[in-house]
Amino acid sequence: xxxxxxxxxxxxxxxxxxxxxxxxxxxxxxxxxxxxxxxxxxxxxxxxxxxxxxxxxxxxxxxxxxxxxxxxxxxxxxxxxxxxxxxxxxxxxxxxxxxxxxxxxxxxxxxxxxxxxxxxxxxxxxxxxxxxxxxxxxxxxxxxxxxxxxxxxxxxxxxxxxxxxxxxxxxxxxxxxxxxxxxxxxxxxxxxxxxxxxxxxxxxxxxxxxxxxxxxxxxxxxxxxxxxxxxxxxxxxxxxxxxxxxxxxxxxxxxxxxxxxxxxxxxxxxxxxxxxxxxxxxxxxxxxxxxxxxxxxxxxxxxxxxxxxxxxxxxxxxxxxxxxxxxxxxxxxxxxxxxxxxxxxxxxxxxxxxxxxxxxxxxxxxxxxxxxxxxxxxxxxxxxxxxxxxxxxxxxxxxxxxxxxxxxxxxxxxxxxxxxxxxxxxxxxxxxxxxxxxxxxxxxxxxxxxxxxxxx
Amino acid sequence: xxxxxxxxxxxxxxxxxxxxxxxxxxxxxxxxxxxxxxxxxxxxxxxxxxxxxxxxxxxxxxxxxxxxxxxxxxxxxxxxxxxxxxxxxxxxxxxxxxxxxxxxxxxxxxxxxxxxxxxxxxxxxxxxxxxxxxxxxxxxxxxxxxxxxxxxxxxxxxxxxxxxxxxxxxxxxxxxxxxxxxxxxxxxxxxxxxxxxxxxxxxxxxxxxxxxxxxxxxxxxxxxxxxxxxxxxxxxxxxxxxxxxxxxxxxxxxxxxxxxxxxxxxxxxxxxxxxxxxxxxxxxxxxxxxxxxxxxxxxxxxxxxxx
Numbered sequence: 001x002x003x004x005x006x007x008x009x010x011x012x013x014x015x016x017x018x019x020x021x022x023x024x025x026x027x028x029x030x031x032x033x034x035x036x037x038x039x040x041x042x043x044x045x046x047x048x049x050x051x052x053x054x055x056x057x058x059x060x061x062x063x064x065x066x067x068x069x070x071x072x073x074x075x076x077x078x079x080x081x082x083x084x085x086x087x088x089x090x091x092x093x094x095x096x097x098x099x100x101x102x103x104x105x106x107x108x109x110x111x112x113x114x115x116x117x118x119x120x121x122x123x124x125x126x127x128x129x130x131x132x133x134x135x136x137x138x139x140x141x142x143x144x145x146x147x148x149x150x151x152x153x154x155x156x157x158x159x160x161x162x163x164x165x166x167x168x169x170x171x172x173x174x175x176x177x178x179x180x181x182x183x184x185x186x187x188x189x190x191x192x193x194x195x196x197x198x199x200x201x202x203x204x205x206x207x208x209x210x211x212x213x214x215x216x217x218x219x220x221x222x223x224x225x226x227x228x229x230x231x232x233x234x235x236x237x238x239x240x241x242x243x244x245x246x247x248x249x250x251x252x253x254x255x256x257x258x259x260x261x262x263x264x265x266x267x268x269x270x271x272x273x274x275x276x277x278x279x280x281x282x283x284x285x286x287x288x289x290x291x292x293x294x295x296x297x298x299x300x301x302x303x304x305x306x307x308x309x310x311x312x313x314x315x316x317x318x319x320x321x322x323x324x325x326x327x328x329x330x331x332x333x334x335x336x337x338x339x340x341x342x343x344x345x346x347x348x349x350x351x352x353x354x355x356x357x358x359x360x361x362x363x364x365x366x367x368x369x370x371x372x373x374x375x376x377x378x379x380x381x382x383x384x385x386x387x388x389x390x391x392x393x394x395x396x397x398x399x400x401x402x403x404x405x406x407x408x409x410x411x412x413x414x415x416x417x418x419x420x421x422x423x424x425x426x427x428x429x430x431x432x433x434x435x436x437x438x439x440x441x442x443x444x445x446x447x448x449x450x451x452x453x454x455x456x
Numbered sequence: 457x458x459x460x461x462x463x464x465x466x467x468x469x470x471x472x473x474x475x476x477x478x479x480x481x482x483x484x485x486x487x488x489x490x491x492x493x494x495x496x497x498x499x500x501x502x503x504x505x506x507x508x509x510x511x512x513x514x515x516x517x518x519x520x521x522x523x524x525x526x527x528x529x530x531x532x533x534x535x536x537x538x539x540x541x542x543x544x545x546x547x548x549x550x551x552x553x554x555x556x557x558x559x560x561x562x563x564x565x566x567x568x569x570x571x572x573x574x575x576x577x578x579x580x581x582x583x584x585x586x587x588x589x590x591x592x593x594x595x596x597x598x599x600x601x602x603x604x605x606x607x608x609x610x611x612x613x614x615x616x617x618x619x620x621x622x623x624x625x626x627x628x629x630x631x632x633x634x635x636x637x638x639x640x641x642x643x644x645x646x647x648x649x650x651x652x653x654x655x656x657x658x659x660x661x662x663x664x665x666x667x668x669x670x671x672x673x674x675x676x677x678x679x680x681x682x683x684x685x686x687x688x689x690x691x692x693x694x695x696x697x698x699x700x701x702x703x704x705x706x707x708x709x710x711x712x713x714x715x716x717x718x719x720x721x722x723x724x725x726x727x728x729x730x731x732x733x734x735x736x737x738x739x740x741x742x743x744x745x746x747x748x749x750x751x752x753x754x755x756x757x758x759x760x761x762x763x
Binding site: 136 | 464466467468469470471472473474476477478479482483484487488492496497498499500501502504526532533534535536537567568570571572573574609610663664665666667686690691692693694695696697698699700701702705707713716717718719
């Protein structure tokens with residue numbers, strides 16, 4: 001008998017429903033439904049070009065800073081496409097990377113402790129003491145809130161506030177930091193590194209980074225990440241949640257992220273190979289359509305016709321990180337590598353932030369005014385950015401000083417969008433074949449669900 | 457124990473994430489005092505639909521109903537299970553002691569209310585500056601307060617926390633003309649701005665990227681005409697937009713998304729179209745003229761080069 005089960009997911013960003021089709025105790029099909037739609041792309045139409053810097057961060061309260069960076073990149077790309085060389089100082093570029101990284105670190109910490117860990121409390125029927133991880137009351141839960149709030153102070157130092165600053169503009173950044181702003185930021189990063197070492201990996205970061213064999217790490221460490229992984233193995237979670245083994249990263253942040261599309265081998269990313277498919281989306285090229293088989297506001301996005309997974313695991317694979325190549329060889333692209341990659345990324349970002357902070361030369365200009373007024377430009381441009389959840393793409397078309405069209409493809413669209421005629425989305429595929437609805441939810445959460453971005 | 461239920465309409469989650477940054481009290485501190493019935497991003501075992509049912513059947517008493525996000529009756533654009541957000545509010549509105557709109561979306565519709573395909577996006581009691589939101593203009597909760605608006609895109613966590621705590625300790629709350637807590641919205645971002653010396657002496661920034669200069673005259677800063685204590689209660693307890701060199705966007709105001717060209721100041725024959733609150737255009741011109749004619753040598757220099 002076929003049974004249909006619909007669940008409203010909590011502990012995700014925004015509203016997501018999971019519709020599962022059961023047959024003989026096995027999930028035969030899974031539909032990820034994003035039921036809310038605000039219409040940001042349409043709201044942007046007709047607005048003055050620079051106002052996009054104010055509006056797009058408000059797509060998402062979690063990774064709004066990444067939207068700001070994607071918009072800035074798109075606007076600077078617009079200058080380039082129109083034949084004007086736009087100059088950015090090294091200082092401005094470093095500050096942008098630092099604040100973007102701070103937001104990603106914030107996201108990963110909150111996601112791990114607020115969204116993911118509580119699932120294990122449900123699985124583990126209190127044979128082990130996990131009271132430190134109970135929402136609101138647990139000590140480790142509370143620390144995650146404290147430190148995720150601490151790292152975004154770095155964004156406040158350079159950008160005034162987090163969430164929702166628009167401090168980065170074509171030509172640079174608006175701030176003019178002092179030496180002491182930089183030393184305070186370094187101190188924040190240092191305290192984050194110490195927190196990470198003492199609470200998450202349970203060893204010095206140098207030792208952690210030298211580990212290439214995942215079993216070695218799990219044996220050597222007894223802190224939160226290792227505790228989590230041990231529980232995962234205990235509950236057989238190393239076999240669940242396999243997606244397509246195809247990984248996409250759209251922008252380079254040396255030395256931690258490298259652009260590329262990997263399916264067995266790594267290829268260069270080419271934006272022209274990307275397409276959006278609306279067969280199962282309410283939102284179509286011809287307007288809104290609620291007919292029968294359509295089930296989500298999100299569109300499907302494909303690269304060379306295939307679904308790709310984007311996000312921290314994709315970044316580790318595209319960066320040819322040994323620990324993760326080994327994890328993938330053993331466990332495939334499943335629940336554990338996907339989650340570990342997010343936690344792993346925190347330390348890589350923090351170390352990069354520290355290096356970048358030390359490289360800032362405050363004597364350089366923060367902002368170099370573009371020689372041409374942006375209102376005089378016309379054309380099409382792309383802004384690429386690696387956000388917390390993966391590859392973020394903004395495309396804009398401007399005419400007569402106004403935005404004519406704006407298109408946003410978020411990381412969640414790649415991972416959690418609907419199916420196309422040929423393929424399910426990576427998260428839908430990862431859920432099929434499971435025999436437990438809690439585990440299905442957990443697999444979905446391993447992609448770091450953000451419905452506000454999925455549909456915008 | 458007093459209780460709090462957090463629900464979301466059309467939202468970016470920015471107010472939730474801002475609130476997680478709270479200090480004194482922190483997010484977990486406040487919920488040792490007040491029982492959190494449900495929050496979509498935090499709750500683990502609780503079932504929202506059952507909680508709503510229990511409240512309507514008086515099995516659970518509801519002290520604070522907190523709403524984040526714009527409101528719509530149209531289920532095609534926003535749904536919580538089988539309900540629209542408007543239907544949920546309708547079921548709970550007479551049960552809650554206090555209803556609090558967090559952020560500009562719940563207060564007055566904000567950016568989602570600009571979307572033309574869904575024509576009924578509103579705030580709880582307002583749509584932009586008009587009192588034509590979901591609930592009638594004269595609506596009051598059991599406590600006698602209208603919907604308490606904590607405006608801002610996003611809110612500062614302290615604005616929410618101190619409002620909740622004042623009500624928790626049964627302190628009277630004075631509200632302004634838009635039903636916002638007066639003690640928060642009686643300040644302007646201009647108050648406490650570290651660029652005030654430049655404003656006084658009319659040393660205007662010509663471009664971004666400098667510590668020096670006032671952002672009001674050329675770069676679109678709405679600090680002197682916005683209600684918000686951004687330079688009294690600093691963001692992330694660290695800084696503010698104007699301190700960092702970014703113009704105030706006026707994001708606590710009810711017409712925030714109706715404005716355009718946020719990075720420039722609209723002027724007529726050299727006079728800003730909007731002058732600081734409480735000042736006439738004539739007074740602004742006079743004082744600007746006087747300030748410019750009486751030179752302050754300090755504001756002409758880079759800060760590092762001042763005496």
